[in-house]
Every structure is written in C-alpha cells, then in structure tokens.
Amino acid sequence: MTAPALIALAHGSRDPRSKATIEALVAETRLMRPDLRIEVAFLDHVRPSFETTVNKLVRAKFEEIVVVPLLLSEAFHAKVDVPEVIAAATASHPGLRIRATKVLGLEHAFLEVLDKRLREALSAARVRELDALVLAAAGSSDPLANQAVARLARVWGAHHKLPVTAAFASTTPPATGEAVRAFRAEGRRHVAVASMFLAPGFLPDRAAELAIEAGAVAVSEPLGADPEVARTILARYAVGAVELVPV
Structure with a gap:
C-alpha cells in the first residue's frame, strides 16, 4: 500500500528569500524520508498553489494526502485559509482523502x-x-x-x-x-x-x-531549513498518516 503523500503548505511571500528557504526546508525533509512523496505548496503570492500541487499528486495516482501547515501559530491562516483550500481540493476530487495536521507551532525543540x-x-x-x-x-x-x-x-x-x-x-x-x-x-x-x-x-x-x-x-536570522524543523514536519506527517487509516 502506497504511503500518503505529504504536502508542506507554507503561507508564501513575495520575498524570493522566503520561497527559497521553504524549498530548502522541504529538500531537507526529503533527505530524511526519501521513500515518501513530499511536495511543497503555498497559500498565497507564489507558486505552486495548493490546488496545483494536489492536481499533480492526483495525476500521480495518490489517493491520500497529509498536509502539514508550515505555520508557527494556530491563528487565522491555520483556522481559515488551510481548511478552505483543503475543502476546495476535496470537492474537486471525489474520493481523495486529505488530512491536515496541526501546524508546526512553537515546539520547545x-x-x-x-x-x-x-x-x-x-x-x-x-x-x-x-x-x-x-x-x-x-x-x-x-x-x-x-x-x-x-x-x-x-x-x-x-x-x-x-x-x-x-x-x-x-x-x-x-x-x-x-x-x-x-x-x-x-x-x-x-x-x-x-x-x-x-x-x-x-x-x-x-x-x-x-x-x-x-x-x-x-x-538572529529566522529558523530556516534546519534539520530540527524538518524532523517536526515528519512527526506531524506521521500523526496525520495514522489518522487516515480506517478504524
């Protein structure tokens, strides 16, 4: 059975440094789990959009997706934007199962x-x-x-x-x-x-x-593409993947 795909979903910024950092973080995550299909998507400002990334995974025959919001707080984007794009993607692809995890948050690590x-x-x-x-x-x-x-x-x-x-x-x-x-x-x-x-x-x-x-x-500079952040993404994914397993 194919493991669910992972979408690392960032807010997005017009600043090119932001996109480059998120992509480097996702690359670091892929290095830790080369067996997983891991894609990046953005809510706003830059591509690929969440819709584009979901369509790409559907074409690749994935039926389950775990979305890890790359957000540090459970605020507006987590409570409104993320559920909205997931609802739209689910409506567009009957039978596709998408599970959003909790955000990265403010881990003590x-x-x-x-x-x-x-x-x-x-x-x-x-x-x-x-x-x-x-x-x-x-x-x-x-x-x-x-x-x-x-x-x-x-x-x-x-x-x-x-x-x-x-x-x-x-x-x-x-x-x-x-x-x-x-x-x-x-x-x-x-x-x-x-x-x-x-x-x-x-x-x-x-x-x-x-x-x-x-x-x-x-x-200091922001957290960036650090292995500890990548490990947290994978920890969130693991919980989301388990939650997709039928009871």
Missing part, C-alpha cells in the same frame, strides 16, 4: 535552533556579553497565539537565566524596538533579539530594523 541562529548572529557581531533577550515573532489578532509566544519566551529566558520579553512584528505590542528600549531604560546595554520566524521576509526584516535602531547588539 525549536529553541535549540533559535540558540544556534543567535550564536551565529552574536559571533558575527563579535558580542560576548548579554544581559537581556527579546523573542521576536509575527504576532496575531488572536490573543491565544500571542500568549503562546510569551510562554515560550519565558521558557527560553529561564533556560538562559536572563530576562526576556516577547515582541511582535505586526500590530500587536510591543514591537521589537519598544522591547529593546524598555530593557535599555532599565540599564541593560547588551540586548539581543532572536527571530522566531520560519523564513526571511518583510516582517522579520522590519522586526530586525526596529531592534537595531533601538540599540540591539545582534538580531
């Missing part, structure tokens, strides 16, 4: 990737001392999604025994610049910012710009 990216940024900036941290994320109109970021920030800060604040790149306060300035107002002069984003784009760039303007000593 991602803190190891965050630390790796931050060490790279600190090394590049020749910074050896820190007295505060800011965890920068996209932010959401959903307060529960923002609370999840704040909880992860507390875990991260406790691990490093440093004060930490969650900051957001969208409309939710505080912005990264505000968070850095608040720490500096307390007398802390070595504030670093870690980017809890999956790939480069407008929001992480804006968060970094505001942080540097406010006096941050370093800002």
Whole structure:
C-alpha cells in the first residue's frame, strides 16, 4: 500500500528569500524520508498553489494526502485559509482523502535552533556579553497565539537565566524596538533579539530594523531549513498518516 503523500503548505511571500528557504526546508525533509512523496505548496503570492500541487499528486495516482501547515501559530491562516483550500481540493476530487495536521507551532525543540541562529548572529557581531533577550515573532489578532509566544519566551529566558520579553512584528505590542528600549531604560546595554520566524521576509526584516535602531547588539536570522524543523514536519506527517487509516 502506497504511503500518503505529504504536502508542506507554507503561507508564501513575495520575498524570493522566503520561497527559497521553504524549498530548502522541504529538500531537507526529503533527505530524511526519501521513500515518501513530499511536495511543497503555498497559500498565497507564489507558486505552486495548493490546488496545483494536489492536481499533480492526483495525476500521480495518490489517493491520500497529509498536509502539514508550515505555520508557527494556530491563528487565522491555520483556522481559515488551510481548511478552505483543503475543502476546495476535496470537492474537486471525489474520493481523495486529505488530512491536515496541526501546524508546526512553537515546539520547545525549536529553541535549540533559535540558540544556534543567535550564536551565529552574536559571533558575527563579535558580542560576548548579554544581559537581556527579546523573542521576536509575527504576532496575531488572536490573543491565544500571542500568549503562546510569551510562554515560550519565558521558557527560553529561564533556560538562559536572563530576562526576556516577547515582541511582535505586526500590530500587536510591543514591537521589537519598544522591547529593546524598555530593557535599555532599565540599564541593560547588551540586548539581543532572536527571530522566531520560519523564513526571511518583510516582517522579520522590519522586526530586525526596529531592534537595531533601538540599540540591539545582534538580531538572529529566522529558523530556516534546519534539520530540527524538518524532523517536526515528519512527526506531524506521521500523526496525520495514522489518522487516515480506517478504524
């Protein structure tokens, strides 16, 4: 019996760095499971669309698909966009079974990737001392999604025994610049910012710009095509594939 195909479904961005990063992440995932059919799709801005990728798999005679949303929060895109495109694809292909997993989310294992990216940024900036941290994320109109970021920030800060604040790149306060300035107002002069984003784009760039303007000593790159993220994609797939098995 053929295993279900895996679609790694990203939001999409007009920034070409974002698409390149997502494609590199999917390539990393394929290396770990060469036996699986793994495809990429995007909700908006770039190709291939979800519809295009589903049609491709249907032509290849796949009858079951597991969709792993490459999203870090259970917010609007996860609750609205993903179900909508899956419903449309299911309606277009009678008999096709599609199962969406939960999003990548804010796994504690991602803190190891965050630390790796931050060490790279600190090394590049020749910074050896820190007295505060800011965890920068996209932010959401959903307060529960923002609370999840704040909880992860507390875990991260406790691990490093440093004060930490969650900051957001969208409309939710505080912005990264505000968070850095608040720490500096307390007398802390070595504030670093870690980017809890999956790939480069407008929001992480804006968060970094505001942080540097406010006096941050370093800002890390997004998580990117890290093996830990790829392993999480496959863990989500495994659960989704089991859920497709008839009871």
